[in-house]
Amino acid sequence: MPLLDVDDLTTWFHTRDGVVRAVDGVSFSLDRGETLGIVGESGSGKSVTCYSLMRLIPEPPGRIERGTAMYDGRDLLQMSKQELRKVRGDKISMIFQDPMTSLNPYLRISTQLIEALQTHRDIDKKAALNKAIEALEEVGIPGASKRVFSYPHEFSGGMRQRVMIAMALITEPDLLIADEPTTALDVTVQAQIMDIIKQRQNDLGTAVILVTHDLGVVAGSCDKVLVMYGGREMESGSVEQIFHHPRHPYTRALQKTIPSLQEKGQELFTIPGLPPDVSKPIHGCAFHPRCPYPKIGQPEGERPPLEEIEPGHCWSACGYCDSSAPIETVLAKADVDAVETVEGDA
Amino acid sequence: MLKFIAMRLLQGVLVLLGIYAVTFLLVAATPGSPFSSERAIAPEILAQIEAFYGYDRPLGERFITSLGNFVQGEFGPSAVYANRTVTQIIAESFPVSLTLGSISLGLALLLGVPAGILAAVKRNTWLDYIPMSVSMAGICLPTFVMGPLLALVFGLILQWLPVAGWYGPEFAILPATTLGLYYAAYFARLTRGGMLEMLNQDWVRTARAKGVAESTIIWKHCLKGGLIPAITFLGPALAGIISGSFVVETIFQIPGLGQWFVRAALNRDDFLVLGLTVLFAAMIVLMNLLVDIVQVALNPRLKYD
Amino acid sequence: MTDVPIDAAIAEEELVEGSSLWKDAWARLRKNKLAVGSLFVFVFICLFCFVGPLLSPYDATAQDLFAGAEGPSAEHWFGTDTLGRDLMVRVMEGGRISLLVGLVATVVALAIGVIYGATAGYVGGKVDASMMRFVDLLYALPFTIFVILLMVAFGRSLWLMFVAIGCVEWLSMARIVRSGVLSLKKQEFVEAAVSLGYSHRRIIVRHLIPNVLGPVIVIATLTVPAVMLLEAFLSFLGLGVQPPNASWGVLINEGQTNMEIYPWLLLFPAGFFAVTLFCLNFIGDGLRDALDPKSAKD
Numbered sequence: 001m002p003l004l005d006v007d008d009l010t011t012w013f014h015t016r017d018g019v020v021r022a023v024d025g026v027s028f029s030l031d032r033g034e035t036l037g038i039v040g041e042s043g044s045g046k047s048v049t050c051y052s053l054m055r056l057i058p059e060p061p062g063r064i065e066r067g068t069a070m071y072d073g074r075d076l077l078q079m080s081k082q083e084l085r086k087v088r089g090d091k092i093s094m095i096f097q098d099p100m101t102s103l104n105p106y107l108r109i110s111t112q113l114i115e116a117l118q119t120h121r122d123i124d125k126k127a128a129l130n131k132a133i134e135a136l137e138e139v140g141i142p143g144a145s146k147r148v149f150s151y152p153h154e155f156s157g158g159m160r161q162r163v164m165i166a167m168a169l170i171t172e173p174d175l176l177i178a179d180e181p182t183t184a185l186d187v188t189v190q191a192q193i194m195d196i197i198k199q200r201q202n203d204l205g206t207a208v209i210l211v212t213h214d215l216g217v218v219a220g221s222c223d224k225v226l227v228m229y230g231g232r233e234m235e236s237g238s239v240e241q242i243f244h245h246p247r248h249p250y251t252r253a254l255q256k257t258i259p260s261l262q263e264k265g266q267e268l269f270t271i272p273g274l275p276p277d278v279s280k281p282i283h284g285c286a287f288h289p290r291c292p293y294p295k296i297g298q299p300e301g302e303r304p305p306l307e308e309i310e311p312g313h314c315w316s317a318c319g320y321c322d323s324s325a326p327i328e329t330v331l332a333k334a335d336v337d338a339v340e341t342v343e344g345d346a
Numbered sequence: 347m348l349k350f351i352a353m354r355l356l357q358g359v360l361v362l363l364g365i366y367a368v369t370f371l372l373v374a375a376t377p378g379s380p381f382s383s384e385r386a387i388a389p390e391i392l393a394q395i396e397a398f399y400g401y402d403r404p405l406g407e408r409f410i411t412s413l414g415n416f417v418q419g420e421f422g423p424s425a426v427y428a429n430r431t432v433t434q435i436i437a438e439s440f441p442v443s444l445t446l447g448s449i450s451l452g453l454a455l456l457l458g459v460p461a462g463i464l465a466a467v468k469r470n471t472w473l474d475y476i477p478m479s480v481s482m483a484g485i486c487l488p489t490f491v492m493g494p495l496l497a498l499v500f501g502l503i504l505q506w507l508p509v510a511g512w513y514g515p516e517f518a519i520l521p522a523t524t525l526g527l528y529y530a531a532y533f534a535r536l537t538r539g540g541m542l543e544m545l546n547q548d549w550v551r552t553a554r555a556k557g558v559a560e561s562t563i564i565w566k567h568c569l570k571g572g573l574i575p576a577i578t579f580l581g582p583a584l585a586g587i588i589s590g591s592f593v594v595e596t597i598f599q600i601p602g603l604g605q606w607f608v609r610a611a612l613n614r615d616d617f618l619v620l621g622l623t624v625l626f627a628a629m630i631v632l633m634n635l636l637v638d639i640v641q642v643a644l645n646p647r648l649k650y651d
Numbered sequence: 652m653t654d655v656p657i658d659a660a661i662a663e664e665e666l667v668e669g670s671s672l673w674k675d676a677w678a679r680l681r682k683n684k685l686a687v688g689s690l691f692v693f694v695f696i697c698l699f700c701f702v703g704p705l706l707s708p709y710d711a712t713a714q715d716l717f718a719g720a721e722g723p724s725a726e727h728w729f730g731t732d733t734l735g736r737d738l739m740v741r742v743m744e745g746g747r748i749s750l751l752v753g754l755v756a757t758v759v760a761l762a763i764g765v766i767y768g769a770t771a772g773y774v775g776g777k778v779d780a781s782m783m784r785f786v787d788l789l790y791a792l793p794f795t796i797f798v799i800l801l802m803v804a805f806g807r808s809l810w811l812m813f814v815a816i817g818c819v820e821w822l823s824m825a826r827i828v829r830s831g832v833l834s835l836k837k838q839e840f841v842e843a844a845v846s847l848g849y850s851h852r853r854i855i856v857r858h859l860i861p862n863v864l865g866p867v868i869v870i871a872t873l874t875v876p877a878v879m880l881l882e883a884f885l886s887f888l889g890l891g892v893q894p895p896n897a898s899w900g901v902l903i904n905e906g907q908t909n910m911e912i913y914p915w916l917l918l919f920p921a922g923f924f925a926v927t928l929f930c931l932n933f934i935g936d937g938l939r940d941a942l943d944p945k946s947a948k949d
Contacts, residue, residue: 056551089556096555101548105647106570116556151646167556361788369800376804486928488880490887490900491921494907502911582790589795593887597907607796608888611803619800626793 001073002029003174003207004053009067009077011045011052014060018279022048024231025067025303030224032174035201035208037222037239039215039254043275045231046211047097050177052077053209054094055084071175090120093168097180099160103152109136109163110148116171135166138203139196158189162196169200176201177209182217194221215258219243224312227251230276230286232303237313247315250287252327269331285318292330293321347639354638358631365627366416366620370409373616412620422617426610432621435606440625442512443595443602446525447587449518453526454533454583459576461530462537466545466572467564469538477534484531489590493524493597510599521598525590529583533576541572570644577641581634588626676865679941686937689930696927700746707740723915730915732905742920745897749924752812752898753879759817760878761871764824769863771825772832783829786822794819795884802890812891816881820874827870831863865942873935876928883924899924 007027013020023045030036038046051057053069053076069076076087093116096102104112113135114128123131129148136144139162152160161181168176178197182190198221201208210222218225218239225242227234227250235248246252256262256269273290276282285291285304297320307317403411415422421432461477468474487495497520501509508517544550545568553563591604599605603622610618642648680686723730729738771782798815805811835841844854879899885891886900894901899920906917 054555056554085557085559087557088554089558094552094555096548096552098548102552104547104549104553104567106645107567108646115553115558119557119559153647164552361792365792368797372797372800372804482929482932483925486876486925486932488884488928490884490903490907491925494903494910494917495921497907498910498914498917585793585795588793589884592795592799593884596888608799611799612889614803623793623796623800626796630793 003032003034003071005029005068005070006053007068007070009049009052009069010065011048011057011062012065013062015279020279021231021282022062022278023052024278024282026226026228026231026233027067027306028224028226028233028236030175030207030209033201033205033207034224035210035222036224036226037218038209038211038226038228039213039218040228041213041275043278044228045278046213046228047179048231049228050094050179050209050211053177054088054092055079056094086120089116089168089173090171091173092175092177093171093173094177094179095161095164095168095181098184099157099164100184102164103160105152108149108151109155113148113163113167113170116167120171131170132166135170136163138200139163139166140192141166157185158193161185161189161193165193165196165200169204169206172204173206175207175209177211179211180213181210183213197221215254216260227254230282231278232282232286233306233314233316234287235313235315237310241310241313245310245313247309247313247323248287248318249291249293249321249323249327251315252323253290253292256327256331285316285320288318288320291318291321292327293323293325294330295321347642350642351635351639354635358628358635361631362624362627366413366624367409369620369623370412373614373619374405374408376614412617416620416624421621424615424618426613426615426618432617435618436603436621436625439601439603439606442600443591443604446518446522446591446594446600446602447584449522450525450587450590451529451583453522454529455576457526458530458533459537459573461534462539462576463541463564463569463572465534465538466541469542474538478538481531481534484527485535487528489524489528490593490597492527493521493594496520496524497597512600512602517598517600521594521600524597525587525594528590529586532579532583536575536579537572540575541568544568544572574641574644577637577644580637581630584633585626585630588629676938676941680937683937683940685933686941689933689937692926693930693934696746696923696930697750700743700750703743704740704747707737707743710737710740729919730913732913732916738916738919741897741902742899742923745899745902745920746923746927748809748892748896748898749879749882749900750927752809752816752882753875755813756816756820756878756882757871757874759813760820760824760874761867763817764821765828765867767821768825768828769832772829772836775833775836779829779833783826786825790822795881798881798885799888799890802885807890807893809892812882812885816878819881820878824867824870824874827866828863831866832859835859835862869935869939869942872931872938876931876935879924879928879931 006029009023009026010021011023013022026045026049028036038049040046048057048062052064055064055076057064064077067077071087071092074083076084079087103109110129110132113132114125117123117128117131118125121128133144133148136148141147141159141162147155152163155163165181176197181197182193185193194217197208197210200206210218212218222239224236224238226236227242227248229250235242235246235251242251243255246255253271257271259268262269271290271292276286276289282303283300284298288295304316304318304320306314308314412422419433421436424430424432424435427435458481461481465474465477484492497509500507500520507520509520511517541564545564550563550567553567554560558567588604591602592608593604594600595602595604596608603625606618607622607626609615610622729742732738732741767782767786771779798819801815802811841854841859882891882898883900883903886898887904889904892898892901902920903917903924906913906920910917
């Protein structure tokens, strides 16, 4: 039995300007100790997916419309608030994108670190403090026994994210959800933070859901990948499957955007166009308007079905474009066409 | 921190000095003298009286003398109420005003702050709409409207409470309510705003993700920061309650400082005006100092400097 | 492909942006029933006060001692005061003065606040710091006391009152304008405009004013009731508008002295005063929500 089994998770925001379909039928599963990477552009619904699992969506306007998220035989989405509180911070922990705003500036680090222990364990304050100092040392904060009594503003961004990691893992949870943990940090610090997460994961055997828009990070640290676009699943599979045999045009295009995989001296590739407006219903494939492949007909119907091409490797089987050719050929042809159009205009 | 307090006190003394000077000039600029009255007084006698009070001296000299006396705690004689010194009047009336003011401010805080917290926590429900509409009504019913209305309803129509004088605890109810309700309304709105800002912060989400109970989030995580707007308003609120007391003490005929001040201003009772103005200003300066200290104590990002 | 000069394209875009900001604000304001309702009531009260006296058969100062202190009737809808003056016309005339004071003193406060705040924000640095520290200092002072002393010292003229109240109420205005200017100065599009070589006048007219205008309108709307409150307070103490002229504060004062016997003398002016303040506060809140969606309550 997987640790977490999410099926058809659907979270909509009911705003004054219409229904925003932030997450629209996403499914995945995760075993103990495994790492799942959720990848996508901004607004693809990857963060909302995580918040939905923790039920941290502001309701209203947000609402989890349907789906299940089975954890340890129980559905996270159906739990009462009391049951949920027992899971949060004890079995499942979370770290957030911006360490500058995720720690309470009015409370000492020590208070915030031991809070989860005090909430979930029968532990006296002194023992909790010792554990907190230990936790800080494990994420590499020098002078932890003194600095534990500082306030958040006395730490740098990278240090704060270390504190967040220590805080999330202090109860040794089964699952850590990391929502873009390095996005707000300096590039030099990003790798350190990822290393700490990986190291602590190995120590504790924690499963990790890593949300990121950086495919490079995924390649380096995940077992499985879920590619999201417009609130929907585009493709999922093992890291090898996604990186070596990407099937969906979006996955392929996304891979082309990784700078280190591009030829030196060449102009960096970007996917033209904007992510879809999820406050309007999407017909067929969400990526269709930006798809570089030759299009076949107009997309209709709800969405393409998910098709399993190898064990564990699924894609949203879009039938509206001819995606048989490798993306390089398609892009090369598109370049030639574009040049011709411009010349024709002049 | 001691240095901070010392600096602020010094600053306060300078402010008070400035206030003293401005008030002195304003009083001196007022036409006529405190001693001109409808009754004709022989010019010689008037001159004698003026000499007694020092009014025959040049302005600069008068300023220095009165400031000197002031620093020594000698506020001078009342120019209108013969045989009474300003110090005596203040000693008599201050306890009355202090009682009234404390009850009003206490009432404002005790009603306003919890209402604001409740409204913020239960936002967009009836527990938010009702206290907020009532507080808006409170802000639009200033003391000089609220006072007479309360007196009319509870004093004259229902006859539950006395409407004039200062002879026992029941005499404080209507005036303190009049003064307090207005500021309770402000405190409620400020607290609601402050708490809402805190509740929308990212770190509240972090706390929720840790499994912390909602009540702990409110009391432990949000209250400190959420109260800051209300605490900052304590200074202006005290100033408002002082000027409100001018009206309320007049309406309910309470022998406090406020009534004395209005009478002194209208009667040109120079020394009394000066003494009371500086007293009021000193209270406000002290309150602001207290607010500054509390603010730094609540917000670790601020430092005493 | 048509050849559009880049500058023209930018200008066009700006225009679209500009008009849609105000259009959006208007649309949001219209959705706010409380604000729209308040606006209607406020317009009605203004018409009542400014046009009303022309239609009434009574004169505000005409005494009729035989008809003294009568309750509301078909002849005198709001009743008469102790000197037999028609209360409805007195409330109208009082409203004229109260509203006028509110408007003029707000303009005075606006002028001082905008000049002071814009200077501080534009010059910046130490000048700004000390100018704003001065404002902080003034904030903490018992201003009503000085207004009272000022009114006693220099006679109770209406114009002095405008100035005195304006001098008190400019502080928040200065703060808001200054923070607006300051945040704007830092923004990329102003830097971009500077680097494109646009003139100061153009930057101020096209960028600064439209961006500061919203908050200033809001704070001005909220200053009007604050000013009216101060005027009524002074008039109530007998330091403001002098009888036989009336303002709502004067009428409330007259009403409260006789309220045991003639409660309508208190209730009508107090009611009008409170409703007007209510409307102005709601309009101000509505404008704030409409012009700055981020600061909207939720």
